[in-house]
Amino acid sequence: MLYSWLTMIFGSACDTGNITSRAALAALTAFAASLMIGRRLIPMLNVWHNRCWREKFFARHQLLKDETKVKDKTPAMGGIIFISALLVTSLIWVDMFNNYVQCVIFSMVALSCVGFVDDWIKLTTERDGISAKRKFLLQSAIGGAIGLALYLDNYIAPGSGDRSSIYLPFVGLAIGIGPLYVAWCAFIVNATSNSTNLTDGVDGLAIGVIIIMAIALGALACITGSPGLSGSYSIPYIQKSSELVVLIGGFVGAGLGFLTFNTYPAKVFMGDTGSLGLGGMIGSIALILRHEMILPIIGVILIVECGSVIIQVFCFKMYGYRPFAMAPFHHHVKRKYGWHEQQITTRFWTITLLAIFLCMSFVKS
DSSP states (O other), X not given: OHHHHHHHXXXXXXXXXXXXXXXXXXXXXXXXXXXXXXXXXXXXXXXXXXXXXXXXXXXXXXXXXXXXXXXXXXXXXXXXXXXXXXXXXXXXXXXXXXXXXXHHHHHHHHHHHHHHHHHHHHHHSSXXXXXXXXXXXXXXXXXXXXXXXXXXXXXXXXXXXXXXXXXXTTTTEEEEOTTHHHHHHHHHXXXXXXXXXXHTTSTTHHHHHHXXXXXXXXXXXXHHTOHHHXXXXXXXXXXXXXXXHHHHHHHHHXXXXXXXXXXXXXXXXXXXXXXXXXXXXXXXXXXXXXXXXXXXXXXXXXXXXXXXXXXXXXHHHHHSOOSSSSSSHHHHHHHHSOOOHHHHHHHHHHHHHHHHHHHHHTOOO
């Protein structure tokens, strides 16, 4: 916003460079902000967490009790660190008057608020957070709001498909679904936020996977925001979407700062406060860029984690057996194959990178 105001007042005299330069500056600023916020906030979270902590907080993980006894008093709600750092950075380097930036920030902050309330209830009461039904409705309402904003969007260039279309990458087709596009967006935001939440069970796993995915989407935003590049790669040109590169740069910096506190052994967990916001951010960016259909590829870890829970519950209710030693999947490989947390994190990050390379192999220019 500061950048926007200076540009409006002084014009090119205050120009700090192109999109990539501002993205780099945003990343550095957010990284520094994340470190400063984390160093001050984590001791406060520790005091508050230890004062409110109850044994029941980890009752659902009794099978892993011996392995997680060191973690049972590690504070959650660490998502406040990178979300705050990103917001501060955005006020400096990002054009906050950009409609797409507003959509992404709204999605992230709104879902983070849902996650914060959920974490708060878990920690301070005997209740197990917000009920699944109520959380689903809140996530759907937020996703629906994003969908409505995009449905009414007037930035899509002519010839790139109507505003209610689902773009199919690699084949260059756009399928119009009319007002159902709003429900489609609600589904995507729900799916990405919940799958990110399920992935957040090993130190550094979720934040690392999302950072890698965000970098890939940032590169895509560079292409979709450029008439020349988008035409060269035969993908929809989306005017002003390149500003998302700066926002993503800020997130990458904030995420790396948080990762210094979240790597094994973690000093803080992001909690639902962070995981729901991260998933909403990734989902909304993919929707804005009209490339939500690549999420099952670049987000293969999210799909596996969420799918393992669905399969586990379905098989147990229908047939009375559990195909996995424990769900989500990272608990399965930890329990059945003896993978250490650092092995899980490194291998899942590697799989995410390979999935992105696979996605790139289908791109034609």
